[in-house]
Amino acid sequence: MQKKRKLGRGVAVVGAGMSKFAMYPDKDSKDLFAEAFNEMRSSVDKGLEPNDIDALYVGNFTNDFFMHQGHWGPIISDLIGLAPKPATRTEGACAASALAFREGVFAIASGFYDIVLVSGVEEMSKRPTAEVTEGLALASVPYESRVGFTFPGVFGAIATDYFAKYGATRDHLMNVTIKSHNNARLNPKAQFNMTISDLMKARIERAKKKGEPVPEWKDEKEALWDPRFNPQVAWPMYLYDCCPISDGAACMLLVAEEIAKNFTDNPLHVIGIGQGSGRGLHAAPSLTSFEANKNAAAEAYGMSGLTPKDIQFAEVHDCFSMAELIHIEDLGFFEEGTGFKAVEEGLTRLDGPMPINTSGGLKCKGHPVGATGIGQLIEVWKQLRGEAGERQIPKKDLHIGAAQNLGGTGGTCTVTILERR
């Protein structure tokens, strides 16, 4: 049984901003962070005096490998005029900024600070793909990388066990991909604003223009089954099962609950936070569940007093289509081994009973690894405040949403639950 955990005092989110996630040949981490920071400032309904921020936490994973610079706390605090106030970098692979969020929550809950900026930034696209893959492998399980496993390979192996146990197929994974693209088309901050159909049309047009053989696909799945459109990366993970390489930044303003009204009449309350750690495939109790997820979920549900049924929608870490199925089961939204059926039945669509990854997820919104955790929480913020535009969840009385972030291949997982009261 999980011990019931609580914060020393309540923490609220009163502002949020992000850069568009994309590949930016002409912008660096600082440029993207400045965009996120400016958007965050303008999102604070009653205004923010930047000088009032007590401390900064910034999540980042691979910039030391790619940019040969790892000391991002002071660089970012200088950028936004916060120096000499404290700035701390958090590292948790692709969950780096969810850890920044947690540290910010703890700093306020402890009573030490009142106003904290939590954030994440990552700059990946300026390096060749092989080098990016090598950089991400910094978070691999050594026993796995030793025998040739890559990140898509690990999720591929998980998929083979999932398929064998529950009868799912690649066809079911495609439902996840198609849904992500449909949602992302409605998200102006997403790296890919196109549905699979849009991408097919573009491909056909290009073939016609170039006088190449024109593909004939009767529907989206037929294109996804075509290795010319969707080549294998690591069986059974294909290109369209994998998130892209992205640059981006995201930040959120956290304050003590008792002063939230000074910033907005519409704050979100941090009612559940959880984290867990996990082991490699060979040592994990199950290949089709992350023990780090279960621990994170148990902490977050325990703190909030909620059950999975109380969560109205969620952003989950779909670095690969397979991962989305594992997460929606680990968090208890669907029974183990039934996630693929839920997606097939449309239950996780924007207009379904349990919308998942309304932002387009990592697959389509993009995955600048260190910025992803806060990026997910920003989608929860937008949806709960009714500011999600075309992709606003049509459900009535939306007041509780969750985000689940994963680092490595399940080595670090976090679950965060936000509430609008």
Next chain:
Amino acid sequence: MEAKPFSDISYEQFLNEDKLMGSRCKKCGALFVPPRSICIKCYGSEMEWVEMKGKGKLAAFTVISIGPPFMMEEGYDRKNPYCSGVVDLEEGARVDARIEGLDTTKPETIRIGIPLTAQFLHRGEGEKMTTFLAFKPS
């Protein structure tokens, strides 16, 4: 052999000698491959070496088209993908390994549960020797 520390370095050294070795907790009997020096079941720290027979079954796998540089250097690529997998050993432990001897151009025909036998893929010689644990169909 008894004097070797229960570490990843020892595990690799044994692989060079064509031995797949694990550690067993003297207090509770838990088996760990690769070896652990601290028992994560009972927190005991008294271990003994156990040699695996090298027989197992395929628990999960992937066929990788885009591998890391060291696999590309071995000649693997999109046209010649390689297989990595998780193997359930007869002794009850689970290990990560390269899987050889399967038709990687038809991954949909590879079946979980097939019986496998350990193989030791040596690269380099003498001091520079390194060994990859692999399995092939029995």
